[in-house]
Amino acid sequence: MSSSNLPLEKILSQQLAPLQQQLTELFIKYPIVESRQKKFEDEMKKLFYHSFILPIPNTLKERSLYEQKLIQSIRNQLKQNQLILRRTADNNNTYYLGQSNDFRFKSNEFMHTTETFECLGFIDDQNTLEQHLNRITQSMDTILNDLFKQKSISEDHLIKLSMSQRTNIKLPYLYFLPEINEDNSILLEPKLSCCKNAPVQILAAYLEQILQPLYEQVVQSILFHNGTDFMKKLQSHCCYKTVFKPTTSFITFEIHHLYSNVSHEDLRLSIKRLLTDPIIRQPDYNGLSADVIEILVNMFLQTNIFIYNDKIYRYLKGCPLNFSFSRLLFNIYSYHWYFTWFRSIRIENECFGLFKNTGFFTWNQSIDKIEKVFNEINQTYNSPIHITTSIGLQVHYLNCYIENRNGSLYSRVYYNPNKQRFLLPYFDDHPRLRHRQWFRFLLVRAGLYCTQVEDFEYEKLYIELTFIANGYSLNFVEYHNRQFFKLIYPSNTTTTEFDQYRYNVFRHDLSRYVTRQQELQKNHRLIQFDYIFDWGLRWKFNSGFYTNWIKLLEQDPKFKRYKLKIQLNSKHYYLSNTLLTQ
Structure with a gap:
């Protein structure tokens, strides 16, 4: 409460x-x-x-008091036995329980050996946190005031971005989540706490407002917005038998270790290329020049500062994913990486698209030709950034298994055989509400991914069992099944017992529903509100x-x-x- x-x-x-x-x-x-x-x-x-x-019923009051004592008891047991309990880095509702000393040792070892962060100083009596914050904000304000004096930014820009106009500025702190390997060893993944009060938060939001439309304008023809968008575009492409043949291969690629290892210089260069891209016509920079935007992006990259163990650090490479602007920067980098390497290859009449640090395309040319390109890429980029690929008549991409069956597309939902099954994702706000939405999302994905009715029925059963295994009732499952089909058929007169023909009609109707929802979001007509609820x-x-x-x-x-x-x-x-x- x-x-x-x-x-x-x-x-x-x-x-x-x-x-x-x-x-x-x-x-x-x-x-x-x-x-x-x-x-x-x-x-x-x-x-x-x-x-x-x-008023809260007495039974719930008694339950809350009991659970409060239970939680405190678990806390005491963890402290007494020097244990640490952490959710895992895979965003599922799984937890790691281990010795706190071992976890602390691995965390400190990571900080001593990493080349991603740089220590700027200690927090002590001579250099308090408030003094560190003042130096950071003063440094940012100095850059902004200089730009204002040079008439590179307006007074409105200065007021909007100035640190002196903000209150409650806080530095985020660094923590680690464990990632469990197949041999049960753990790797640590660094995370930052909430950045909504970080010094660069307003700057990040403002730059995203300027650069996101430019990025979408450049990549709109080759961008997969999500898995359902990918599947719809692939299915549309495969309808044309002149380009989708029995010999057509699928190719996927992924750029690894991107977020923590791309240099700031490479990110800045990607922004420069975007701002000068000839595809962009009549660019709107909100009254700023391209040079000023580059300066502001550099200020964002240089001022990603956080706290760890009473020390102040900053990012030397990459930037934290707490900001959606950071993801945009990496998407821009990935696009220009693609453009650099694939412009010499003819991919006309192929289905090609990018999603974050991954890509997919169909291929009707020599396999040796494309393998040569990927080999050159991995030889050019030094570790730890490298590219992995999958090429063949059968691949998986965005949790979808895809197969070319003699010129016909077959697909279904894909599960990594090395991952634990029957898990629900971790949500940090309202888990029960988010899981209801997740239930609907999984059914939508099943309908769009599964080309065969048998696979859809199997996936539907798997979804139901997953929720039941995680403590949700059969009534919950049955209710949300009915609600899902009501979204597609509000009159509720259509049977949910499918043969292959009826299932094909259902998939078509589901695709139209998803398209309508996407158009609402694209046109900013879908407004989401939220409130706190106890x-x-x-x-x-x-x-x-x-x-x-x-x-x-x-x-x-x-x-x-x-x-x-x-x-x-x-x-x-x-x-x-x-x-x-x-």
Whole structure:
């Protein structure tokens, strides 16, 4: 539960605040008659309090006290036996339990031997954390003020990006998650804590706002947005028998160790190439020149600073993936890596695409020719960055097994045989809500990936067993199965008992549904809201929110023309994961 020392009204006010802020931002972007806006906000606030101010039943109070004692007991046992409990780095709900001294030794050894980080100094009485922070923010402000004096940025840019305008700036701290190898040995993967108050957070968001549209403009024809997008494009390509033949091979490649080992110079060079790409017409840099953007990107790379063991470090290579801007930088680098190596190869009439640090394409030419290219790549790049490939009539890509069966495409969901089965992913906010969404995602993926009805039925059964094995009830599984098919067939008149013909029709309808959802997101018409939730009638609040949205907002002719679709999510404050792990 949230802090019990505060009055319940105060707690509810804090939990409602994120939703109120999101609505304020929405009505700035999509204006509406002020009286309607105020009426909706008042009704929403009243409904929130009525739904969540209910007293907690005694049985739940007793259970929460029991579980509090249980968690404290586990904590004491871990401390007494010098053990450490950590979730694993694969983002599944699996945990590593080991000796804390061994884990600490491996962590310190990593920091002593790594070439990714550089120590900038100690945190002590002579150099306090506040002094370190002041030096960092002053350094960033000096660069911005110099650009302003040179008239390279406007006063608006200066105000928006200046450190002096920000409060509650904090450095993230470094921690490690274990990655379990096949021989049960562990490797440590460094992670940063939340970066939302980091010095470069606003700068990262601003640069992403400028560079993301430019990147999408350049790569839109060869970009896989996700696995379902990849599958739809591959299926469309394979319909043309003149380009998809019985001899057509599939090729996948992956750039390894990219995120922690690409030099800052290479990342800056990729940005320079993007800004000068001839594909981009009438580029919009928000009033900045290409040279200034390069300077700001360099400031972001140089100021990724964090804390570990009372020391201040910064990234010498790569950058933390906590920022979506970091992922964009690596995507831009990957694209230019592809362009450098593949521009000499004719890939017309092939299905080609990139996803993050991976790629896929069909191939109708000599296998020796493409193998020669990949060999040259690995000889050019020094370890630890290297490329692995898979070439043949059978490959797997983005968790999809793909096979060329004499000129016909066969596909199904792929599972790594070396990975533990029947696991659900780790989520750091509202696990039960996220798992409901995950259930729907897995069924969508099964329908788009599986070309044969037998494979779909098998995958559907596997999904159901996975949730049951993780503590979800049969009622939960059956309910969300029905909800999934209602998304595709709202009238609920279509049978879910498929033969191959009916299954093919279902896959076509599912593909159309996914396309409609993607168009909503692409056009920014799908708006997601979230609020903090501990206890109460969540279904009542969600239902009332949607009702008031339709009754009060969509009755406004101007607001209705925006054609917005909304999704309301709840989040928890605390999870057992965070309570039990260090």
